[in-house]
Amino acid sequence: MDLQGRAILGAHRLRVLLMFFYTVARIMAEQEVENLSGLSTNPEKDIFVVRENGTTCLMAEFAAKFIVPYDAWASNYVDLITEQADISLTRGAEVKGHCGHNESELQVFWVDRAYALKMLFVKESHNTSMGPEATWRLSKVQFVYDSSEKTHFKDAVSAGKHTANSHHLSALVTPAGKSYECQAQQTISLASSDPQKTVTMILSAVHIQPFDIISDFVFSEEHKCPVDEREQLEETLPLVLGLILGLVIVVTLVIYHIHHKMTANQVQIPRDRSQYKHMG
Numbered sequence: 001m002d003l004q005g006r007a008i009l010g011a012h013r014l015r016v017l018l019m020f021f022y023t024v025a026r027i028m029a030e031q032e033v034e035n036l037s038g039l040s041t042n043p044e045k046d047i048f049v050v051r052e053n054g055t056t057c058l059m060a061e062f063a064a065k066f067i068v069p070y071d072a073w074a075s076n077y078v079d080l081i082t083e084q085a086d087i088s089l090t091r092g093a094e095v096k097g098h099c100g101h102n103e104s105e106l107q108v109f110w111v112d113r114a115y116a117l118k119m120l121f122v123k124e125s126h127n128t129s130m131g132p133e134a135t136w137r138l139s140k141v142q143f144v145y146d147s148s149e150k151t152h153f154k155d156a157v158s159a160g161k162h163t164a165n166s167h168h169l170s171a172l173v174t175p176a177g178k179s180y181e182c183q184a185q186q187t188i189s190l191a192s193s194d195p196q197k198t199v200t201m202i203l204s205a206v207h208i209q210p211f212d213i214i215s216d217f218v219f220s221e222e223h224k225c226p227v228d229e230r231e232q233l234e235e236t237l238p239l240v241l242g243l244i245l246g247l248v249i250v251v252t253l254v255i256y257h258i259h260h261k262m263t264a265n266q267v268q269i270p271r272d273r274s275q276y277k278h279m280g
Contacts, residue, residue: 050097057099064089067200085152104210121210134176164190164199179209182225
């Protein structure tokens with residue numbers, strides 16, 4: 001083989017080797033995840049962390065439950081009835097994920113992969129009257145469930161794997177560089193591959209940040225959901241009104257005391273004019 005042929009072969013081998021290392025590095029990055037749910041004091045809440053290159057790039061804390069309608073046989077095994085399975089995301093779930101500059105993804109599997117949740121986050125820039133503004137949001141949710149799993153599904157008709165997807169989703173919208181926090185329940189409707197069935201995803205105790213994490217295992221400043229802000233205002237407003245009322249009462253008492261003291265020191269003019277001759 002001449003020198004030029006050896007050079008071409010060497011370059012090809014180097015390209016293949018680089019592609020191999022790139023693929024391995026990408027796989028390792030996707031698998032560098034941690035389930036820290038055991039640290040939560042809420043037994044229903046899970047904590048997931050995705051790390052790439054030794055740095056935290058996605059953190060998610062939330063409790064999730066799925067309401068899944070399905071067809072089942074009635075007791076006579078002739079008629080069909082609609083039942084409902086309540087499926088909660090349990091602790092000890094398997095987790096995968098990856099982070100990107102504008103897209104991040106979290107995948108969670110539980111009950112021997114009978115159930116799988118995929119959440120896709122995107123970061124976008126918009127032009128506003130105040131100039132360019134960057135935000136991130138939850139853009140897609142996919143829930144895969146197996147109706148042949150006997151713990152949640154009883155006598156399901158056409159048992160098997162089904163996939164439920166969100167459509168045109170724009171949830172958890174948050175300014176870039178901040179984390180999203182919401183204690184209130186939020187629902188997301190998912191269209192199932194099981195005909196004419198809609199799966200309801202219920203999220204609560206949510207704290208998520210899929211981009212721009214500065215400190216390892218630490219959320220950035222929170223962006224609270226409108227429901228939490230309204231509830232916080234409802235809790236704070238009575239306290240503020242009470243303080244204002246108390247301040248008004250104190251000011252009134254002080255004014256009354258000053259006025260009473262000033263009038264007490266004034267010379268009292270007799271109303272009976274006959275008493276004037278004794279004055280002076």
